[in-house]
Amino acid sequence: MTPYMPPNFRASAFHCAICGAYANQVWHAAGTYRGSQLKGVEVPKITFAHCQHCREHSIWLDGRMVHPNSGSAPLPNPDMPEAIMKDYNEARDIVSISPRGSAALLRLAIQRLCKHLGESGENINADIAALVKKGLPEMLQQALDSVRVVGNHAVHPGKIDLDDNPETAQKLFVFVNLIVENRISQPAQIKKYYTEVVPQELREAIDKRDGRSS
Numbered sequence: 001m002t003p004y005m006p007p008n009f010r011a012s013a014f015h016c017a018i019c020g021a022y023a024n025q026v027w028h029a030a031g032t033y034r035g036s037q038l039k040g041v042e043v044p045k046i047t048f049a050h051c052q053h054c055r056e057h058s059i060w061l062d063g064r065m066v067h068p069n070s071g072s073a074p075l076p077n078p079d080m081p082e083a084i085m086k087d088y089n090e091a092r093d094i095v096s097i098s099p100r101g102s103a104a105l106l107r108l109a110i111q112r113l114c115k116h117l118g119e120s121g122e123n124i125n126a127d128i129a130a131l132v133k134k135g136l137p138e139m140l141q142q143a144l145d146s147v148r149v150v151g152n153h154a155v156h157p158g159k160i161d162l163d164d165n166p167e168t169a170q171k172l173f174v175f176v177n178l179i180v181e182n183r184i185s186q187p188a189q190i191k192k193y194y195t196e197v198v199p200q201e202l203r204e205a206i207d208k209r210d211g212r213s214s
Helices: 082-094 099-116 124-133 138-146 166-197 200-209
Strands: 013-015 022-029 046-051 057-061 064-067
Touching: 082 099, 082 166, 099 124, 099 166, 124 138, 138 166
Parallel strands: none
Antiparallel strands: 013 022, 022 046, 046 057, 057 064
8 A cells, every 4th residue: 555645746646635546646837927917927826736546636826735625634534433534524624724723623533533442532641542552553652642642742632732733734634544544444354354254153163262252
């Protein structure tokens, strides 16, 4: 799987903000306009990136993506719980105009995700520590520490942090998806494969071996 590559001005390939696929991009400049009323002043340059996968265009103004509004934010993991996905998508909608607001929503989404996964949802630091004990990679805890989600200097979920920047928001999008992948998607995939491949009588024998049967 190709690591997530956010849209970047004039990049030859990245994950499309419209379809989510990693695809080549063909760039077209809309040019500039020198009208008589502007007295020769050059208006901002508009550029289009044509995705070779979905054939849609993203629109860039002076090197910054303005359409779609989600900008460079990755699409949510499809296994993300609906209520959390709502926060995630709202964060995508505003990331290009308010990275700080987007980061605040993502921290709230992480808190709600912890609660969905069986933790209290009251102390995100304790919740993440508990999830690590249950199998969440410790490296992901360290990643969350790096963006002030957990630890002694954690930012309260849903609160604006004046130190947040677009890079922080981008990292939080990735980390939310990684938690969903690790704690929801992968267990579901393994369970589905196990029940489809291993006959029921063998599953019962395995449960008895592991002390899971009555």
